[in-house]
Amino acid sequence: MNFIAENLDIAMFLVLAAALLRGYPVTFTLAGVATIFAGLGAILGAFDTALLGALSQRLFGIMTNQVLIAIPLFVFMGIVLERSRLAEELLEEMGRLFGTRRGGLAVSVVVVGTLLAASTGIVGATVITMALIALPAMLRNGYSKRLAAGTVCTAGTLGQIIPPSTLLIILSEVMSSAYQQAQFEQGKFTVETISVGQTFAAALLPGLVLVALYIVYILALAWIRPERAPAMPRDAAEPVSTRQLLRVLLPPVFLIVAVLGSIVGGVATPTEAASVGAVGALLLATYRRDEGARGASLLAIAALAGIVVLASSTSIRLQRSDADLGVWIVAALGACLVAVVAWGIWRAIRHAAREGYLGVINTRTMSVSSMIFGTIIGASVFSLVFRGLGGDKRIEHLVEAMPGGATGALVFVMVLIFLLGFILDFVEISVILLPIVVPALIVMGHDPIWLAVLIAINLQTSFLTPPFGFSLFYLRGAAPPEITTGDIYRGVIPFIALQAVGVSLIWVLPGIATWLPAVMFGR
Known part of the structure; x- marks a missing residue:
């Protein structure tokens, strides 16, 4: 019995993984597994039920967290812009602008994905829209199925690394809590925190580095293998009107400056800036429709x-x-x-x-926000019980025991996050794993801002890794019949490799992530 009691934390994690692989709802699985193992731990004397008294305070803290309150507003902003046909018009104009060059249509998809990432941040909507509009155009012009599918999938996920994004908001809160915990463990009681503005500033340049890597790869492939990314015939491409181009470019630029500029510049809190973004998106949608x-x-x-x-x-x-x-x-x-x-x-x-689209917007905003907050609440219950069973100490000791010191520990955690990305989404990894492993990494000397960016890019990859990458599902549902699942899986492999290159660049050149926060926030 002592052996069982001492290893309840391991059994708890294994049962959770098995239940998630069986397809049970994440929120109820997290809370249900935690409740069962809390009871087992209490019976075996391995868990102090008094810890559950902190549960109500945890849940109240989540629901009133000023940073997390911004999530429904950003979701609302993205869904409203999706309904305003912003993506369709951007794709059409960018396709005309770049289409007459080799690889130009693929480059236009990446550019549009970048603009949508900085204004909407809704991965599913971006992937589906580009799959319905850009993918058929790329196939008609002779593009390789794999390149077309991989480009659309990858460009759609940029909304997770280019601010403002839900991933960065959640990651900022998790990293800030982990940073404070690490400082307490180091004996510091006047602690520093990490703001959303710092995280956004840190992720901006790395996000653009990823965009540059994608474009360089596409242009290089089009130069080496022109049959995979041919140029559109000049007589088939309509001339681009400067007035029309500005008409479709200015709205997302306005939102990017209003929302991202006010957060990074310290003018507004994330919630205030998200409110401005939600109002601006609603006004832009009315202007369009x-x-x-x-x-x-x-x-x-x-x-x-x-x-x-x-x-x-x-x-x-x-x-x-x-x-x-x-x-x-x-x-x-x-x-x-x-x-x-x-x-x-x-x-x-x-x-x-x-x-008749107000009800659709509100319903989708509520469902997406409820999913995110439900997962965070379920993970909070799971984390509390897991810590009560001693699981956090076990994982901290495992991380610290990795060969290679601080570097070896970080490599282990990054590989673990990458592997978990095959079966879990970014919210689950962020709120289950990171609060356990990140404090140990910070104590070992890793800069929390730099660490947040590395983890963010790694988490973004979870949208592209089969079998459960969400972007793959979105594209599979919207792609033409001639695009097979194998085409999609093989198409994203080069872009996953490019993300690994991006992580390596930021690892070797940490200033890419730390320079802008240092300039703007003195850190």
Whole structure:
């Protein structure tokens, strides 16, 4: 019995893996397995049930976490932009711009994936949209099935590494908690934290490095094997209008500057910036879909931009005793801008309700957000019981015992994350594994910001690794019949290798991840 009691943590992890492989719902599996093993541990004297008293505080902390509250708003923003046909128009214009060059259509898919990543961040919507529009065009122009499928799959996953993204928000919270825990273990009680802005800033350049690697690979392949990525005939490509190109480029750029700029620049918290993004996306969707009210939508969008500029450049405090006429004028201007935006929001909601897509947006936002928060809550229950059974100490000792010291431990963890990506998604890995292994890595001397970026790219790979890579599923459901599952799997292999190259570059040149946070946040 002592042997069983001492190894309940191992059995708990194995039972969880077996249940997930059987296809049981993740949230209920995490909480159910934790409950069963808490009971077994209590019976065998290996678990103190008093630890469960902390469960309510944990759950309340998750639901009121100011960083995690931004997730539903970013999900809402992405789904609204999906409904506004932003991706379709971007793909059409970029295809005309680059299509007459070898590999140009594939490059246009990567560029559009980058823009959508920085404005929507919804992987499923991006992959499906590009599969329905870009993939048939690439096949018609003689592209290799594998290259076409791999490019669409990979470009769609950029929304997980290029900020703002749900992965980076969750990872920021997990890394910040792990960093604080590591400092407590080192005897530091005046602890530092990691903000979402720092994580976003750290991931920006590495994300663009990945984009550059993809484009270089596509152009090199098109040069070496032109039959795999031929250019479109010039007479088949319509001329690109500068006005039309700006019309489709400016909306995502506006959102990127408003949302990402305000977070990284320290003007707004992630939740505040996500609110601006959600409102901006709703106004842009109305501008796209309601041709009769484009002037009103543009006015509201301009007012929203004015509020962002005003908030970043001045602070209005009417209760101050030294508030002069200038302060009151600025306050009146701000009130007018807020009124215009409120009027625009009311018109946008009324239009969305009249057209029948408001309910779809709300339902999808609720379902995606519930899935994410349900998994986080289930993982919190699992983590509490796992720690109570001594599992965290066992894994910390295993990491510390890896040959090669700190480098060997990091290699072990990165390989483990990569292998788990074949069967688990990024949320499960982030909230189950990382809180256990990351504190030990930080204690061993690894920079938490640099570590977060390495892990983020590794987690992004889980969308591409068979058999359970979500991007593969999305593409399989939307791809033409001539694209087989084998084509998709073989098509993503070079891009997985490129992501490994990206991780290696950031490992060898850590400044790619740490330079921008150091410049902007002094870290």
